[in-house]
Amino acid sequence: MNxxxxxxxxxxxxxxxxxxxxxxxxxxxxxxxxxxxxxxxTGSEPTLVAVIGGFNPNDVSPMYNASLILQQDCIAVxxxxxxxxMLIGPKASVWGTFNHQCFIK
Numbered sequence: 714m715n716x717x718x719x720x721x722x723x724x725x726x727x728x729x730x731x732x733x734x735x736x737x738x739x740x741x742x743x744x745x746x747x748x749x750x751x752x753x754x755t756g757s758e759p760t761l762v763a764v765i766g767g768f769n770p771n772d773v774s775p776m777y778n779a780s781l782i783l784q785q786d787c788i789a790v791x792x793x794x795x796x797x798x799m800l801i802g803p804k805a806s807v808w809g810t811f812n813h814q815c816f817i818k
Contacts, residue, residue, distance in 0.1 A: 715748055716778075717766045717788040719817050722752070722759040729759045731783055736761045739782045743775035753817045762817050766788045768792075789816055 724730035737747050741762070750763035767778070770792060780788045780802030787802030789811065798811030 714763055714768050714770070714793070715766050716793070717762070717764050717791045717818065720761040720783065721785060722761060722765070724784045730763075733761055734760070736783060737763070739779045739794070740765055742782070743779040745779075746773070754818060756815070760817055770797075773801045777803070791816055805815075 720736050722729050722731040722733075722736065733750065733752055737750060740747060744767055746766040748764040748766055750761055753760045753762050768790070772813075776788055776790065780786070785802055787800040787808055790799045790801060791797070792799065796813065797806035798813060798816065800808050800811055
């Protein structure tokens with residue numbers, strides 16, 4: 714299944730600590746394919762906005778592992794035409810529920 718996701722590229726106070734290539738490599742290592750990706754600088758931090766293939770909403774452990782590799786609290790995932798959102802990662806609960814208004818499309 715193809716999904717869109719947002720990955721912040723800061724680590725702590727280090728702005729842009731994660732390159733686009735490093736973020737993509739973590740997703741590929743987790744078993745996903747990159748359909749498209751770009752960097753967006755309009756939000757609170759540089760963000761990888763990507764469409765990936767191979768996502769299974771019934772097994773989010775590969776995405777969770779990607780968030781660990783990238784040292785991110787969570788990764789925001791937008792699923793399908795119904796626009797169901799998920800936050801996946803070790804500190805997803807700290808961020809609350811998925812916020813459609815904050816998701817960069």
